[in-house]
Amino acid sequence: MILSREEVRKVALLARLELSEEELDAQVGHINSLLSHFDILQQLDVSGVEPTSHIIPIVNVLRDDVARPSLTREEVLMNAPESRDGCFVVPRIVEGA
Amino acid sequence: MSDLTQLSAREIARKVATGEVSAREVTEASLARIEAVEPKVKALLTVMHEEALASADALDKRRSAGETLPPLAGVPIALKDNMCTRGTRTTAGSKILANFVPPYDATVVKRLRDAGAVIIAKANLDEFAMGSSTENSGFFTSCNPWDTERVPGGSSGGSAAAVSACEVPIALGSDTGGSIRQPAGFCGVLGLKPTYGRVSRYGLIAYASSLDQIGPFGRTAEDCALQLNAIAGHDPLDSTSADVPVPDYLASCNRDIKGLRVGVPKEFFGQGVSEEVASVVRTAIDKLTELGAIVVECSLPYTEYALAAYYIIAPAECSSNLARFDGVKYGHRTKELAGHIGLTEKSRDEGFGAEVKQRIMIGTYALSAGYYDAYYKRAQQVRTLIRQDYEQAFQKFDVLVTPVTPTPAFKAGEKADPFAMKLADVCTLPINMAGVPAISVPCGFVEGLPVGVQIIAPHFQEERLFQTAGAYLRATEWNKQFPSV
Numbered sequence: 001m002i003l004s005r006e007e008v009r010k011v012a013l014l015a016r017l018e019l020s021e022e023e024l025d026a027q028v029g030h031i032n033s034l035l036s037h038f039d040i041l042q043q044l045d046v047s048g049v050e051p052t053s054h055i056i057p058i059v060n061v062l063r064d065d066v067a068r069p070s071l072t073r074e075e076v077l078m079n080a081p082e083s084r085d086g087c088f089v090v091p092r093i094v095e096g097a
Numbered sequence: 098m099s100d101l102t103q104l105s106a107r108e109i110a111r112k113v114a115t116g117e118v119s120a121r122e123v124t125e126a127s128l129a130r131i132e133a134v135e136p137k138v139k140a141l142l143t144v145m146h147e148e149a150l151a152s153a154d155a156l157d158k159r160r161s162a163g164e165t166l167p168p169l170a171g172v173p174i175a176l177k178d179n180m181c182t183r184g185t186r187t188t189a190g191s192k193i194l195a196n197f198v199p200p201y202d203a204t205v206v207k208r209l210r211d212a213g214a215v216i217i218a219k220a221n222l223d224e225f226a227m228g229s230s231t232e233n234s235g236f237f238t239s240c241n242p243w244d245t246e247r248v249p250g251g252s253s254g255g256s257a258a259a260v261s262a263c264e265v266p267i268a269l270g271s272d273t274g275g276s277i278r279q280p281a282g283f284c285g286v287l288g289l290k291p292t293y294g295r296v297s298r299y300g301l302i303a304y305a306s307s308l309d310q311i312g313p314f315g316r317t318a319e320d321c322a323l324q325l326n327a328i329a330g331h332d333p334l335d336s337t338s339a340d341v342p343v344p345d346y347l348a349s350c351n352r353d354i355k356g357l358r359v360g361v362p363k364e365f366f367g368q369g370v371s372e373e374v375a376s377v378v379r380t381a382i383d384k385l386t387e388l389g390a391i392v393v394e395c396s397l398p399y400t401e402y403a404l405a406a407y408y409i410i411a412p413a414e415c416s417s418n419l420a421r422f423d424g425v426k427y428g429h430r431t432k433e434l435a436g437h438i439g440l441t442e443k444s445r446d447e448g449f450g451a452e453v454k455q456r457i458m459i460g461t462y463a464l465s466a467g468y469y470d471a472y473y474k475r476a477q478q479v480r481t482l483i484r485q486d487y488e489q490a491f492q493k494f495d496v497l498v499t500p501v502t503p504t505p506a507f508k509a510g511e512k513a514d515p516f517a518m519k520l521a522d523v524c525t526l527p528i529n530m531a532g533v534p535a536i537s538v539p540c541g542f543v544e545g546l547p548v549g550v551q552i553i554a555p556h557f558q559e560e561r562l563f564q565t566a567g568a569y570l571r572a573t574e575w576n577k578q579f580p581s582v
Contacts, residue, residue, distance in 0.1 A: 003462070008458070011458055011461050011462045011465065012458065014461050014465060015416060015457050015458055015461040016420070016423075016438070016441045016442050016445055017442060017445050017446055017449070017454055017457065017458070018439070018442035018443050018445070018446045019446060019454070020446075023446075023451075023454070026451070027454070027455065027458055030455045030458075030515060031455070031458055031459060031462065033515075033516060034408060034455075034459055034515075034516065035459075037404075037405055037408070037516065038405045038408070038409060038472065040401070040402060040405050041402060041405050041406060041409075041475055041476065041479055042471075042475075044402060044475075044479060044482075046475060046478035046479065046482070049478040049481050049482060050478070050481055051474055051477030051478050051480070051481060052477050052478075052480040052481040052484055053307060053477055054307055054337070055293050055294075055307065055484065055531065055532030055556075056292075056293060056294045056337075056339055056532060056556065058294070058336070058337060058339065061336035061337075063333065071200055071201065075200035075201075076200070078198070078200060079196075079197055079198065079200075079426070079427035079428070080425070080426060080427060081424060081425070081427075081428075081429070081430035082430065088425050088426060090425055090437055090440070091435065091436055091437045091439075091440050092436075092437075093436075093437050
């Protein structure tokens with residue numbers, strides 16, 4: 001096993017996924033199985049090879065800094081699970097405030 | 098089945114433009130066909146009855162006012178449900194977006210409306226386009242019209258099945274590792290993944306942004322060309338869309354292939370490709386020789402590394418893209434009381450399906466401190482090697498030809514092991530890594546199930562795909578077969 005159950009639990013926290021214990025078991029299996037298939041990449045000599053993050057040569061796409069129409073506040077909020085006074089509602093972050 | 102639903106988009110547009118049939122008649126025929134076969138095919142998540150009839154009526158009114166109608170006038174089209182449609186629910190096949198109604202149109206949607214297409218339905222897909230069968234859809238699994246016990250492929254399985262079953266003549270899908278070409282192969286229709294950057298991704302719900310590309314499904318090369326004519330080109334709203342001129346792709350469909358240099362990469366005939374599929378594809382390649390192409394075997398030596406590199410890069414990008422689902426701005430929010438981190442964790446756990454969670458986890462791990470160089474950076478270096486394979490091959494060849502899938506459509510539930518499922522994309526995902534365009538073209542059957550041949554061209558040379566597919570289908574007519582669903 002490449003990743004222990006506790007390490008997978010830590011990845012789930014980083015990924016902001018609250019997994020049940022059963023889901024965690026399944027993820028430990030999945031992740032370790034997939035990682036073992038990635039071994040093939042370690043066999044390649046990639047020293048001096050530039051990484052490709054983007055396949056076509058486009059860099060620094062700029063536009064003039066001019067205002068243009070965008071969505072209205074109502075449109076932006078229309079899919080919010082909860083909104084009030086033109087704002088998104090989130091749980092209290094600072095306790096006792 | 099009414100004759101109207103078997104017509105090509107090109108024929109429909111011509112008949113609507115001349116007034117031989119009305120856009121309303123065509124739309125009603127399509128809606129009737131949908132009603133008749135949907136219980137068996139289950140390709141569609143949302144059918145847009147009223148909107149479709151309203152756009153059809155508007156077109157008919159324009160025609161009677163003497164206006165010349167645009168090239169897709171009155172043609173019903175289905176869109177994979179990861180493309181935002183203003184005012185119509187767009188789910189990405191996920192419970193987390195079950196009630197999401199976009200306040201804007203994706204650029205492809207706007208361009209299709211401008212071209213006169215009648216948007217009639219939103220098609221099923223694997224959740225967030227992650228999968229090869231539609232079994233990962235948060236709603237239901239679609240069926241293959243050639244054998245409803247089998248899957249239509251994925252992730253754009255609904256789009257492919259809808260075109261195959263004549264519910265619509267054309268549809269759009271998106272392709273990150275084969276999600277247009279693989280279901281096109283399974284359903285016996287054409288499916289094209291354009292060059293990365295050829296089509297705007299604005300309003301496409303993102304999976305892996307350096308690989309995603311929108312493209313057309315159709316039953317003829319011409320119908321795919323008409324759609325690409327409408328949707329290709331630079332868009333100021335997508336800075337990765339390329340500012341490269343858009344030719345008339347329709348014109349390429351009628352050209353012959355005398356002297357066309359065709360490479361056949363030998364690696365694509367290993368990799369678990371069944372003997373029956375290989376044999377059908379070899380027969381298709383012989384037909385290209387017969388039509389005057391010069392066919393030579395070649396090699397893309399890094400092909401075997403593409404699958405592993407893809408399953409690092411795509412999940413890494415997915416984990417980043419899907420971080421936006423936090424239960425605050427849109428999408429599902431847990432009913433349980435929880436703090437602000439708990440709200441996000443719980444909402445995501447309830448909203449995402451198993452495959453999506455798995456990819457988010459793999460991607461998060463591959464990008465996390467201490468593992469980035471070993472996984473993500475190395476995968477991107479391997480991507481460079483794969484890209485160079487194609488650059489070198491295209492110095493000698495005009496197009497490359499391979500199978501689309503290792504086997505014909507499999508049965509629902511057959512690929513229980515997620516890795517076995519991923520092998521269904523082994524012939525298609527290297528093409529996304531290289532960013533080049535490719536088309537899946539029907540080329541025969543194995544035990545009554547369609548098989549596709551994949552034609553691959555250099556960056557921005559989609560014309561060669563239409564040229565090759567057009568010439569091949571004029572000589573064989575494998576695209577004129579209809580399933581009996």
